[in-house]
Amino acid sequence: MASGSVANQEGKVMLLGFWCSPFVKRVEWALKFKGVEYDYVEEDLTNKSTLLLTSNPIHKKVPVLIHNGNPIVESLVIIEYIDETWKQNPILPQDPYERAMARFWANFIEQKVTEPARDALLSQGEQQEKKVKEIKEAMEVVEGEAKAKLNDKTIFFGGENGVGYVDIVLGWTCNWMETVEEVGGFKVLDPESQPQFHKWMANFREVPFIKPTLGPKEKLVEYFRMVRQACLGLVANK
Amino acid sequence: MAEEIILLDFWPSMFGMKVRIALAEKGLKYERKEEDLLNKSPLLLEMNPIHKKVPVLIHNGKPICESQIIVQYIDEVWKDKSPLLPSDPYERAKARFWADYIDKKLHLLGGKLWRTKGEEQEASKKEYLECLKLLEEELGDKPYFGGENFGFVDLTLMPYFSWLHVFEIATNFSVEVERPKLITWSKRCMERDSVSTSLPDHQKLYDFFLQLKKWHGIE
Numbered sequence: 051m052a053s054g055s056v057a058n059q060e061g062k063v064m065l066l067g068f069w070c071s072p073f074v075k076r077v078e079w080a081l082k083f084k085g086v087e088y089d090y091v092e093e094d095l096t097n098k099s100t101l102l103l104t105s106n107p108i109h110k111k112v113p114v115l116i117h118n119g120n121p122i123v124e125s126l127v128i129i130e131y132i133d134e135t136w137k138q139n140p141i142l143p144q145d146p147y148e149r150a151m152a153r154f155w156a157n158f159i160e161q162k163v164t165e166p167a168r169d170a171l172l173s174q175g176e177q178q179e180k181k182v183k184e185i186k187e188a189m190e191v192v193e194g195e196a197k198a199k200l201n202d203k204t205i206f207f208g209g210e211n212g213v214g215y216v217d218i219v220l221g222w223t224c225n226w227m228e229t230v231e232e233v234g235g236f237k238v239l240d241p242e243s244q245p246q247f248h249k250w251m252a253n254f255r256e257v258p259f260i261k262p263t264l265g266p267k268e269k270l271v272e273y274f275r276m277v278r279q280a281c282l283g284l285v286a287n288k
Numbered sequence: 289m290a291e292e293i294i295l296l297d298f299w300p301s302m303f304g305m306k307v308r309i310a311l312a313e314k315g316l317k318y319e320r321k322e323e324d325l326l327n328k329s330p331l332l333l334e335m336n337p338i339h340k341k342v343p344v345l346i347h348n349g350k351p352i353c354e355s356q357i358i359v360q361y362i363d364e365v366w367k368d369k370s371p372l373l374p375s376d377p378y379e380r381a382k383a384r385f386w387a388d389y390i391d392k393k394l395h396l397l398g399g400k401l402w403r404t405k406g407e408e409q410e411a412s413k414k415e416y417l418e419c420l421k422l423l424e425e426e427l428g429d430k431p432y433f434g435g436e437n438f439g440f441v442d443l444t445l446m447p448y449f450s451w452l453h454v455f456e457i458a459t460n461f462s463v464e465v466e467r468p469k470l471i472t473w474s475k476r477c478m479e480r481d482s483v484s485t486s487l488p489d490h491q492k493l494y495d496f497f498l499q500l501k502k503w504h505g506i507e
Contacts, residue, residue, distance in 0.1 A: 191338060
């Protein structure tokens with residue numbers, strides 16, 4: 051049985067993050083969903099803290115969750131850790147088969163939407179076109195799954211429990227995808243061919259613990275534009 | 289209730305090997321169907337329409353895809369015997385991290401090892417050994433990555449060792465010399481029936497590898 055207030059649980063929770071990282075945001079959503087209190091530490095990725103480098107020596111990336119002094123890295127691994135440590139408001143389904151399906155879709159999203167989107171943001175020409183094509187094909191599959199699983203009563207992939215694992219993993223698209231499109235100069239979102247997905251995005255944006263975390267798009271665009279230009283070695287156009 | 293377990297598999301697949309080991313650890317009876325990847329069966333295409341890949345586990349008619357997901361499913365359904373993942377959430381997180389690392393890094397580097405030549409191949413060899421060094425450090429003095437018990441990370445890494453023998457011959461480098469602790473670990477794992485019966489014969493694998501190189505037009 052879940053114990054009372056989560057604030058009484060032993061052990062400090064710290065999250066090393068970066069303001070515009072969708073991977074960090076996912077972890078925050080999981081923590082907020084569970085009502086877990088945590089200290090947030092903003093990292094300067096151009097000058098990584100000793101804590102970050104010792105907590106994640108292999109990848110040296112955010113997010114890093116530190117609980118009871120133990121570091122956990124990789125956003126999907128962190129989310130499963132959060133779900134297993136704090137039992138209230140389950141994120142993953144209880145049934146093993148449903149869990150396997152949730153993990154399957156999370157994997158699919160990462161491999162076929164998230165990673166190609168990052169690659170498309172940081173590339174151009176033929177290389178970018180290839181990635182954009184991959185994302186478009188993946189979005190067809192996502193739309194198909196949305197059509198199959200969602201309706202007026204069930205608005206999230208978590209089903210009757212509301213927001214779930216797949217929603218949290220896919221959630222970055224509701225804010226960052228438009229940014230990536232604008233900065234990268236391509237289009238993968240299409241309300242006409244993706245009506246269910248767009249409904250899902252609109253609903254996700256309105257979730258009370260999600261809405262305040264979605265910052266202004268202009269700031270994201272400015273930052274990602276700088277990253278893209280740095281990556282492509284382009285001179286900034288003023 | 290009578291359990292029906294079918295595994296759609298391809299004998300040289302590292303991912304298939306993982307699942308075979310997991311099923312054997314749990315003492316489960318299953319039907320193994322060998323797929324011809326150049327001529328995929330209607331069953332495979334029906335059970336894994338999105339990726340069309342093996343392995344696929346079909347449990348009482350329901351398909352589960354992706355080897356890491358399958359192994360976790362097996363562990364959660366048949367939880368009363370030979371746990372593959374630790375029970376502590378932090379230890380589980382570490383196990384998932386390393387399994388991910390192995391599947392992403394070693395898989396990519398392994399491919400580079402046999403597909404490249406000269407300087408590029410030398411660079412890949414170096415990186416591969418660096419990754420194995422990290423794994424050796426993680427293993428430390430424990431008998432298995434899982435500690436006293438064989439588990440998730442051990443069964444993820446063993447299939448790569450199966451292929452490693454092939455790469456060693458093909459690219460002339462020796463893991464025994466460079467990473468002796470891992471070799472000791474792999475021999476310990478091979479003493480388990482679940483592992484030795486799940487991994488292919490080295491000669492057979494090497495012959496398959498030569499065939500694979502021919503198909504890819506590599507000498």
